[in-house]
Amino acid sequence: MNKKWLGIIVLLILVASGLIYAKGKFTPRESWFNEGSTPVKKVVFEKGLPSLSDLIKGVKPAVVNISTTTVVKGLDMHERFFGPSNPANPFRDFFGNDFFDRFFGDSPKREYKQRSLGSGFIIDKEGYILTNNHVVEKAQSIKVKLSDGKEYDAQIKGRDPKTDIALIKINAKNNLPVAALGNSDQIEVGDWVVAIGNPFGLETTVTAGIISAKGRVIGAGPYDDFLQTDASINPGNSGGPLFNLKGEVVGINTAIVSGGQGIGFAIPINVAKNMLSQLKTKGKVDRGWLGVVIQKVTPEIAKGFGIKESEGALIGDVMENSPAEKADLRRGDIIISFDGKKIKDMDTLPKLVGSTEIGKKVKIVIIRDGKTIEKEIVIGELKDENMQLSRKPTTENYFGIVVQDITPEIAKHMNLKDKRGVIVTDVQPGSPAQEADIRSGDVIREIGRKPIRNVSDFKAAMKSANIKEGVVLLIKRENTTFYAVLRQE
Numbered sequence: 236m237n238k239k240w241l242g243i244i245v246l247l248i249l250v251a252s253g254l255i256y257a258k259g260k261f262t263p264r265e266s267w268f269n270e271g272s273t274p275v276k277k278v279v280f281e282k283g284l285p286s287l288s289d290l291i292k293g294v295k296p297a298v299v300n301i302s303t304t305t306v307v308k309g310l311d312m313h314e315r316f317f318g319p320s321n322p323a324n325p326f327r328d329f330f331g332n333d334f335f336d337r338f339f340g341d342s343p344k345r346e347y348k349q350r351s352l353g354s355g356f357i358i359d360k361e362g363y364i365l366t367n368n369h370v371v372e373k374a375q376s377i378k379v380k381l382s383d384g385k386e387y388d389a390q391i392k393g394r395d396p397k398t399d400i401a402l403i404k405i406n407a408k409n410n411l412p413v414a415a416l417g418n419s420d421q422i423e424v425g426d427w428v429v430a431i432g433n434p435f436g437l438e439t440t441v442t443a444g445i446i447s448a449k450g451r452v453i454g455a456g457p458y459d460d461f462l463q464t465d466a467s468i469n470p471g472n473s474g475g476p477l478f479n480l481k482g483e484v485v486g487i488n489t490a491i492v493s494g495g496q497g498i499g500f501a502i503p504i505n506v507a508k509n510m511l512s513q514l515k516t517k518g519k520v521d522r523g524w525l526g527v528v529i530q531k532v533t534p535e536i537a538k539g540f541g542i543k544e545s546e547g548a549l550i551g552d553v554m555e556n557s558p559a560e561k562a563d564l565r566r567g568d569i570i571i572s573f574d575g576k577k578i579k580d581m582d583t584l585p586k587l588v589g590s591t592e593i594g595k596k597v598k599i600v601i602i603r604d605g606k607t608i609e610k611e612i613v614i615g616e617l618k619d620e621n622m623q624l625s626r627k628p629t630t631e632n633y634f635g636i637v638v639q640d641i642t643p644e645i646a647k648h649m650n651l652k653d654k655r656g657v658i659v660t661d662v663q664p665g666s667p668a669q670e671a672d673i674r675s676g677d678v679i680r681e682i683g684r685k686p687i688r689n690v691s692d693f694k695a696a697m698k699s700a701n702i703k704e705g706v707v708l709l710i711k712r713e714n715t716t717f718y719a720v721l722r723q724e
Contacts, residue, residue, distance in 0.1 A: 285480075287429060287441075287443060287480075290429065290478070290480065290482050291429065291431070291441055293482050294414060294429075294431065294476075294478055294482045295382055295431060295439055295441075296381075296382045296383070296412035297356050297357045297411075297412040297413055297414035297476075298354065298355075298356050298382065298414070298431045298432070298439060298475060298476060299354065299355045299356065299357060299364060299379050299380060299381055299382070300352065300353075300354060300379070300380040300433040300438055300439075301352065301353040301354060301355050301364075301366055301370055301371070301377065301378070301379055301380075301389070301403075301433075301474060302350060302351070302352050302353075302377075302378045302380070303350065303351050303352075303353070303370065303371055303373075303374035303375075303376065303377050303378075304348050304349070304350050304374065304375055304376045305348070305349045305350075305351070305373050305374055305375055306348055306349075306375055351370070352433055352435075352436055352470075352471045353366060353367065353370030353371070353433065353471060353473045353474045353475075354366065354370075354431075354432035354433045354471065354472055354473065354474045354475030354476075354488070355370070355379070355403070355474045355475065356414040356475065356476040356484060357411050357412060357413055357414060358413060358414060358416065358511075359411075359413055360410060360411050360413060361404070362387075362404050362405040362406060362407050362411060363392070363402060363403075363404050363515070364379065364389065364402070364403045364404065364405065365400065365401075365402060365474070365487060365507055366401050366403060366473075366474030366475075366487070367399050367400065367401060367473045367474040367487065367489055368394050368395060368396050368398075368399045368400055368401040369399055369473065370401065370473050370474045371391055371394075371401050371403060372394060372396070372401070374391075376388070377389040377390070377391070377403060379403070379405050380438075381407075381411075382412075382439060385407075385409075387405035387406065387407055388405070388406075389403045389404060389405045390403060390404055391403050392404050392514065392515060392518060393513070393514030393515060393517070393518040393519060393520075394514075394518070394519065395510060395514065395519065395520045397456050397457070397458055397520070397522075397589075398456070398458050398502060398506055398507075398510070398520075399455065399456075399489055399502065400487065400502060400506070400507050400510065400514070401474075401514075402511070402514040402515065414476055414484050415481075415482060415483045415484065416483065416484050416504055416508060417479055417481065417483025417484055417485045417504060418483075418485075418504075418505065419462065419485045419486060419503035419504045419505045419506075420503075420505055422446055422449070422462065422479060422485050422503075423446065424445075424446050424447065424448060424449060425445055425446065426445060426446045426479060426480075427443065427444075427445055427479070427480050428443070428444060428445065428446055428464055428466055428477050428478060428479060428480075428485065428486075429441060429442070429443050429466065429477070429478045429480075430442045430443070430444075430464070430466040430467070430468055430472060430475060430476070430477050430478075430488055430499075430501075431475055431476060431478070432468075432471060432472035432473075432474075432475030432476075432488060433471045433472065433475065434467075434468070434469035434470060434471040434472045435469060435470060435471050436471060437471070440472075442466045442467035442468070443466055444464050444465040444466030444467070444497070445464065445465060445466075446462055446463070446464055447463040447464055447465050447497075447498075448462075448463040449462055449463070451463045451500060452582050453490065453500060455490070457585040457586075457589075458506075458585060458586050458589055459582065460502075460503060460506065460586055461489070461490070461500040461501060461502065461503075462477070462485070462486045462500065462501045462502075462503055463498065463499070463500055464477065464486075464499050464500075464501060465497035465498070465499070466499060467497075467499070468488050468491050468499030468500075468501075469491070472488045472499075473488060473489060473490075474487060474488070474489075475487070475488045476488070477501045484504050485501075485503070485504050486501030486502060486503055486504055487501055487502040487504065487507060488500075488501050489501055489502050509590055521593060521616055521617075522588075522589040522590070522593075522616070522617040523588045523589055523590070523591035523592070523593055523595075523614040523615070523616070523617065524557070524558065524588065524593075524614065524615040524616055524617035524618070525557065525558055525559045525564075525588050525612065525614070525615070526553065526554040526556075526557020526558050526559040526560060526615065527550045527551075527552065527553055527554070527557070527559045527564060527570075528550070528551045528552040528553075528554075528715040528716065528717065529548040529549060529550055529551065529570070529581050529584060529585075530548075530549050530551050530581060530717045530718060531548075531549070531580065531581045532545045532546060532547050532548070532549050532569060532580075532581070533545055533720065535705045535720035535722060536549060536707065536718055536720055538704075538705060539683075539705060539706070539707035539718075539720055540567075540569070540602075540605075540707070541605050542569070542602060542605070546571060546578070546579055546580065547569040547570055547571040547578050547579075547580075547581075547602065548569065548570045548578055548580070548581045548583070548584040549567075549568075549569050549581070549717075549718060550564060550565065550566055550567065550568045550569070550570065551566065551709075551715060551716045551717030551718060552566060552711075552715050552716035552717070553565060553566055557615065558612050558613055558614060558615040559612065561612075561613070562599075562610050562611065562612035562613075563610065564599075564601065564610065564612070565603065566709070566716060567603070567684075567709075567718075568601040568602070568603050569601060569602040569603075570584060570599055570600070570601050571600050571601065571602060571607075572598075572599060572600035573587050573588065573597065573599050574587065574591065574597040574598065574599070575598070588614065589617065591614045592614065593614055593615065593616045594613065594614065595613070595614050596611055596612070596613050596614075597611070597612060597614060598610070598611055599611075599612055633693070633694070633697045634666060634667045634668055634697065634702060634721060634723060635662055635663035635665075635666020635667055635668035635669060636659055636662060636666075636668040636673060636679075637659065637660045637661035637662065637663075638657040638658060638659055638660065638679065638690060638693055639657065639658055639660055639690065640657060640658075640689050640690050641654045641655075641656060641657065641658050641678070651678070655680065655686065655687070655688050656678045656679050656680040656687050656688070656711070657678070657679050657687060657689065657690055657692075657693045658676070658677070658678050658679075659673060659674065659675055659676065659677040659678070659679065660675055661675055662674060662675060667702070667721050667722060667723045668721065670722070671708070671719045671720060671721045671722070672719060673708070673710065673719060673721070674712065676712070676713075677710045677711065677712050678710065678711040678712075679693065679708055679709070679710060679711075680709045680710070680711055680716065681707075681708065681709035682696035682697065682700065682706060682707075682708055682709075683696060683700055683706050683707060684707060700721075702721060702722065702723045703722070703723060704722075705720045705721065705722040706720070706721050706722075707719075707720055708720070708721055
């Protein structure tokens with residue numbers, strides 16, 4: 236075979252290879268690229284997304300619209316011109332009281348009716364309806380409209396402002412539709428949910444979404460434990476039900492993030508179920524009480540206390556004659572277990588204590604000086620209390636903290652029975668003290684777990700403190716005490 240024919244044969248082989256490559260048969264090259272990678276599992280919705288129409292038809296009759304009327308006093312003539320009455324009004328100072336009295340006189344405040352809308356759902360055939368407390372708490376009259384258009388007057392049977400839950404009742408002779416109550420503990424992030432309510436007066440509006448998160452704390456109160464959902468919730472949805480795909484109520488739609496989209500919150504239905512009996516019989520909810528002021532165990536505080544995990548609830552103060560004091564709980568104890576349940580963080584404890592039967596003896600586990608100790612405590616009854624203390628300015632400076640000795644005058648002004656410590660009179664912007672949330676009016680009682688009696692003790696403790704590692708301060712603020720960590724990078 237001469238060279239000419241040999242060249243032609245080689246050329247044909249190369250062309251054939253190119254054709255094969257062009258046809259996409261390059262699996263070996265793909266395998267090289269993906270070598271060592273783990274393919275993502277594909278989720279295929281073979282039947283497509285389900286229709287919610289049958290579900291909605293079944294549950295919608297139990298959802299009601301709530302309208303309330305509240306009588307509100309308007310502003311008098313003076314207040315319309317110059318704002319609400321204020322003895323320190325600069326206009327009043329300039330013109331004098333006689334001028335205002337002669338010109339405006341005792342002009343009466345006009346009353347007007349304020350109407351608002353909300354939602355709710357029927358929970359039994361006797362006509363009991365669950366809704367939000369903020370929907371009905373100030374109402375002079377409450378109207379409930381059923382899905383069939385019938386309207387009834389309603390009365391408040393029980394309210395719990397701390398969880399924003401209210402129980403109202405209508406007297407209806409007909410066989411009322413009832414919403415089934417589910418188990419909100421079983422709901423999972425990613426589960427589909429349906430909200431039905433009265434947003435902006437648009438009756439029985441249906442929206443759908445998923446559970447975005449559980450156990451949300453949004454600053455509404457000590458018993459925050461919200462379900463977060465991206466099902467559209469708007470003003471007027473408050474008090475309405477959040478259903479799972481079984482047609483069971485798993486939450487009470489309550490709040491939204493102002494200016495946000497797809498961020499709504501619902502009270503878990505188990506919270507309401509646990510207090511229904513008290514709302515029906517007593518009209519209110521009695522809660523358990525320990526008598527401690529608690530705070531979060533941050534990594535810095537955990538390090539300052541010589542513990543590995545930043546878990547539990549740190550006791551910043553123990554109230555006099557409280558169940559905690561009687562059980563020998565002390566400032567600086569860290570509660571890690573309550574009645575057999577682990578305390579992962581500070582927010583867990585109030586919910587557990589509040590739901591515990593008054594008078595019940597429970598076991599708690601604490602960490603004290605690095606040792607694990609078990610205590611028994613008899614749960615007391617929570618009652619409204621707390622008095623606000625005043626503040627008074629002074630001077631002396633360390634790490635952005637301005638302090639002074641507590642004089643008899645300051646102690647009297649702030650109602651301080653214990654005069655030990657120093658009082659913070661100023662905090663420099665951008666300082667380590669500001670970063671640690673130390674404020675004017677705070678009393679520093681301990682530094683590095685050592686008592687502080689006066690400014691001299693304060694200076695000595697600060698000079699010897701390893702501020703880069705973080706130093707733990709015991710702070711008294713108003714009627715509570717807590718720990719803060721002062722750190723400088």
